[in-house]
Amino acid sequence: MRIVIPGGSGQVGRMLARHFHAQGHAVTVLSRKPQVAPWRMVQWDAAAPGPWVNELEHADVCINLAGRSVNCRYTKRNRTEIYESRIRPTLLLHEAIASLRNPPRVWLNASTATIYRHALDRPMDEATGELGGNELGAPAKWNFSIEVAKAWEEAFFSAPLQRTRQVALRSALTLSPDRGGVFDLLLGLVRRGLGGAMGSGSQMVSWIHERDFLSAVDFLILNEKLSGAVNLASPNPLPNRDFMRTLREAWGTRVGLPAPAWLIEIGTFLMQTESELVLKSRWALPKRLLDAGFRFEFSDWANAARDLVAHWRLQRGS
Numbered sequence: 001m002r003i004v005i006p007g008g009s010g011q012v013g014r015m016l017a018r019h020f021h022a023q024g025h026a027v028t029v030l031s032r033k034p035q036v037a038p039w040r041m042v043q044w045d046a047a048a049p050g051p052w053v054n055e056l057e058h059a060d061v062c063i064n065l066a067g068r069s070v071n072c073r074y075t076k077r078n079r080t081e082i083y084e085s086r087i088r089p090t091l092l093l094h095e096a097i098a099s100l101r102n103p104p105r106v107w108l109n110a111s112t113a114t115i116y117r118h119a120l121d122r123p124m125d126e127a128t129g130e131l132g133g134n135e136l137g138a139p140a141k142w143n144f145s146i147e148v149a150k151a152w153e154e155a156f157f158s159a160p161l162q163r164t165r166q167v168a169l170r171s172a173l174t175l176s177p178d179r180g181g182v183f184d185l186l187l188g189l190v191r192r193g194l195g196g197a198m199g200s201g202s203q204m205v206s207w208i209h210e211r212d213f214l215s216a217v218d219f220l221i222l223n224e225k226l227s228g229a230v231n232l233a234s235p236n237p238l239p240n241r242d243f244m245r246t247l248r249e250a251w252g253t254r255v256g257l258p259a260p261a262w263l264i265e266i267g268t269f270l271m272q273t274e275s276e277l278v279l280k281s282r283w284a285l286p287k288r289l290l291d292a293g294f295r296f297e298f299s300d301w302a303n304a305a306r307d308l309v310a311h312w313r314l315q316r317g318s
Contacts, residue, residue, distance in 0.1 A: 108167045200261070209304045
């Protein structure tokens with residue numbers, strides 16, 4: 001297959017490009033700053049049509065991951081960049097794909113499980129999940145992430161594409177042993193004795209192992225009956241306190257100092273990020289994937305954590 005990945009220079013993009021390249025597919029990554037890679041890299045500005053549009057002609061799959069990292073403080077400038085870096089490229093791709101004589105047969109667009117409300121009472125699937133915004137028990141500053149997620153999907157589904165199937169990937173925490181990823185950061189806390197419960201510890205953690213994420217993307221590409229929003233998350237989310245305890249056990253330590261909410265607020269301020277990333281309860285279930293027959297390799301966090309720790313150690317020779 002010919003697979004084009006706009007915005008594919010980040011961790012998830014590299015993960016997907018590496019996966020498809022290893023399978024023998026022709027991979028093209030559209031990037032603002034192309035770098036040397038085993039796959040094709042093409043310049044784009046994510047703002048206007050250009051020669052990059054030709055990469056989509058006769059392509060089989062488009063996977064759009066364009067968007068500024070949310071791992072930052074939500075200052076006015078950062079909020080503007082986070083919003084525009086998602087909405088503008090998505091609308092631009094709409095324009096480009098609609099103009100093609102031979103467009104991709106499927107377009108997967110990044111989204112996020114953060115679109116659902118702060119949920120402590122019940123899980124959220126694609127059919128019954130409640131989108132967030134001004135819910136009780138959630139700080140008003142959390143509304144920004146939800147507004148971005150809603151606008152992102154609205155832009156993606158803003159106009160029907162008759163010859164291209166569209167799937168919004170409502171991804172949970174995607175965990176891989178790669179340097180600088182979410183798992184690497186969480187394991188870093190555990191290794192330093194700081195991997196206890198965060199806040200109350202009751203907030204639900206929705207997660208997905210790298211291999212299941214990649215398998216789910218493969219599944220969605222091949223399954224022509226699936227379109228619309230799809231949750232990419234393990235069927236077994238768990239409370240933060242249990243998530244961190246299991247990660248400590250996988251690493252082989254019992255010590256994990258808890259971090260109360262007030263300390264997390266201070267820590268995230270000093271680290272120039274937002275406490276929402278660890279304090280919001282995300283309780284997403286992959287109902288559409290399961291109903292379609294998808295099988296998870298790592299549905300249980302204990303098995304996933306042990307595998308990730310083993311590969312983390314292998315990568316670093318420890």
